[in-house]
Amino acid sequence: MAVKIEHSLPYPPAQIWQIVGDPGRVDWVPGVAGCDFDGEVRRFVMEGAGDLAERIVTRDEAQMLLEYSVVESTPPLASHLACIRLEHDDIGTKFIWTTEVEPTAVEPFIEQGMQASLAKLEEILDRSD
Numbered sequence: 001m002a003v004k005i006e007h008s009l010p011y012p013p014a015q016i017w018q019i020v021g022d023p024g025r026v027d028w029v030p031g032v033a034g035c036d037f038d039g040e041v042r043r044f045v046m047e048g049a050g051d052l053a054e055r056i057v058t059r060d061e062a063q064m065l066l067e068y069s070v071v072e073s074t075p076p077l078a079s080h081l082a083c084i085r086l087e088h089d090d091i092g093t094k095f096i097w098t099t100e101v102e103p104t105a106v107e108p109f110i111e112q113g114m115q116a117s118l119a120k121l122e123e124i125l126d127r128s129d
Contacts, residue, residue: 008091050074078102
């Protein structure tokens with residue numbers, strides 16, 4: 001089973017993509033104390049949660065699609081693949097975020113992080129108006 005969030009935002013997809021489509025930009029992810037992106041892997045220092053590394057699997061500018069996979073975490077995950085996709089809708093943008101993760105016991109934690117990130121993204125977008 002996967003965690004899936006679909007949320008409409010009243011901003012154009014290109015404006016949102018400038019934030020979420022930049023793997024080195026993580027100000028919209030709560031709890032990040034630091035991040036280093038080498039062009040392929042981004043390494044996070046998470047407040048109170050240790051280190052985390054994600055490999056960028058796909059970054060498609062034209063489709064506004066970003067796929068990434070956790071390759072190092074504490075505790076280690078058996079598998080992880082997430083996808084953020086932006087689509088134009090009547091309001092502005094449909095933000096579609098799915099995460100497949102094993103063990104499934106961490107899905108509630110993952111979903112909580114996704115929801116918190118989306119809320120912080122909205123705050124950033126609201127301030128940019």
